[in-house]
Amino acid sequence: MKDLDHNLKATCCAPGHGASGLRDIVKLACDSQQVGTCNGARPEEGSAEYVFGRLVDMMPLDQQPTKDACNHLANLMQEDEATAKDGPADAGIAFLGQFIDHDITLDATTKLGEFAGAVTRIRNFRTPSLDLDCVYGNGPEVDPWLYEPDNRLIFGRGPTERTEEGANPLDLQRNINGRALIGDPRNDENLFVNQIHGRMFITGHNATMKRLADITDNEDRLHEARAELTWEYHDRILHQFLPAVVHEDILNPMLAQARNMHLEDLGRLSWASAPAMPVEFSAAAYRFGHSMIRETYRLNDRPGREAVRVFAREADAVRLEGFAPVDKDNNLDMGLFFGSGAQKSRPIDTRLPAALITLPDSIATSDKNLAARNMIRGQHTFKLPTGEVMAQWMEADPIDTHEKVKEAKTEGRTPLWFYILAEAEAFGGKLGPVGGGLVAGVLLSMLIRAHSPALRPYRGV
Structure with missing residues (x-):
């Protein structure tokens, strides 16, 4: 896809945009491509077709940091493993956040660094x-x-389960090529989200059944059973995840x-007319979890087992890359x-482990x-506002x-993305006004729209 910037104007198609007050921001944001592309509209209830949208206007390429500048900034972000400190959140919170991400967003069409065009034409496959x-x-x-005949979810069933002594009953079900047979294949991309998917949610469903x-x-x-597990x-998002990161x-x-269940009065933005999946959230704010990743983790207390690296070097015996059967010793x-006995994530800040650099x-x-x-995906693929502009809008x-x-x-x-991490760094390792406002705003608005019973304790019911 070629960059279409020469065909675009920086002004919004909605009359009076930028002067109508904070509460109208999300109603007027658009891709600035042609009249009629504003993103306030949401899919009809029950619609199978979901797309992305914008909260605020696309920022032209000539106002963005260059790709070279993004690369330079990224190279300054490697954590010093010798001086790395623990953050406030449990180690599993980062991977629970990854699971949540996989439940609500999947962009399978855009390419890194190539302008995506109108985000309202990009399908969200979740x-x-x-x-x-x-x-x-x-x-x-x-x-x-995915299901047993009695509607339990299948778990721990590989092609050799009944014949191979070493089969892992706590792994996801797999086909003959070792690929996980689950609702979203990305939940097998590393050991940690694999175990959360299987041992929190599949087994949770089966226990409820x-x-x-x-x-x-x-x-x-x-x-x-699905209603109860949902x-x-x-409840876990409200009481465990959001307090750990915001x-x-x-x-x-x-x-x-x-x-109060009113979307108009939720944080610094009105979410009543917001797109179902804002790119400011999916392509920037919700990627904060990368900074929470440790270089090494203790997997379990098996004798002789030491902490292992996220992405093992060639000499390491334990490899944690996903999309392959999980050894039962790695459960x-x-x-x-x-x-109370958990390892800690790293604080949300401007440092990433060497494994991610x-x-x-x-x-x-x-x-x-x-x-x-x-950073390149956010600022060049989607032409997101810079952190300074987003803070001003909010x-x-x-x-x-x-x-x-x-x-x-x-x-x-x-x-x-970097601004949100730097803001969290200033707030002691948790998301601040911009990052926290976007992350909590999107997730809470989803719960309100779903009339989630989990909100009842907050309503005094």
Whole structure:
């Protein structure tokens, strides 16, 4: 796809855009390509076709940091493993966040660094509604390969399960080529999200189905079990995930607003007319979790087992890359990832482990710096607003220019993703007004639209 910037104008097609007040921002944002492309419209209820949208206007390429500047800034972000510090969140929170991402967004068409064009033409292949479609697929009639005859979800069944002594009963079901047979294949891309998908959600569904044995109709029992597991999932997002990643000064007022179930009064933006999946969220704000990744993790307490690297070097015996059967010796001790005995994630800040600064060939054959990929995708593929512009739109106090931004000579043009990390760094390792406002705003608005029972405790019910 060729860059279409020479055909575009920086002005929005909506009359009076930029002067109608904060509450109208998301109603008027558009791709600035042609009259009629504004993104306030949402898909009709029950629609199978979901697309992306914008909260604020696309920023022209001549106002963006260059790709070279993004690469320079990315190369300054490698964490010093010897001085790395723990953050406030449990180690599993970063991977729970990855699972949530896979449940609500999938862009399978754009290319890194190539302008995507009108985001309203880009299909989102996941339902942006926190409905666990990444676990349940389209149900047993459409995706029967996910289900047992009684509508339990299949777990731990590989092609050699009954004949191979070393088969892993806590791995995902797999085909003869070792590929996981699940609702979203990305939940097998590393050991950690694999185990969350299988051991939190598949086993959670099956345990609920067993508990609901008095419901004799399998279809009714599936419906009730999915509803209960989805409620528990929403509760986990509200009580475990969001408090771990969003600073309480940002989150608590938004939770208080969410109890009223009014999208117009949720944080610094009105979400009533917002697109179902804003690219400011999917291509920047929600990529904050990369900075939470540790270089090494303890998997379990098996004798002689030491911490292992995220992406093992050739000499290492334990390799954690996904899309392959999981050795039963690598099954996670979930107590090391969630709860009082858990390892900690790194704080949300402007540092990434070396494993993500130089990705292995199994993950990326070119453009191996994940930080650079994030910034180039945001600012060049989607022409997102810079962090400074986004902060201004959200009426958030701007942060001081980060020293790494100064060194990369991108003052005033900070990539949105980096700005959100720098803001979190200033807020003690949790997301601040811009990052937290976007992340909590999108997730809470989804829960409000779903009339989630998980919000009831916040409403005093």
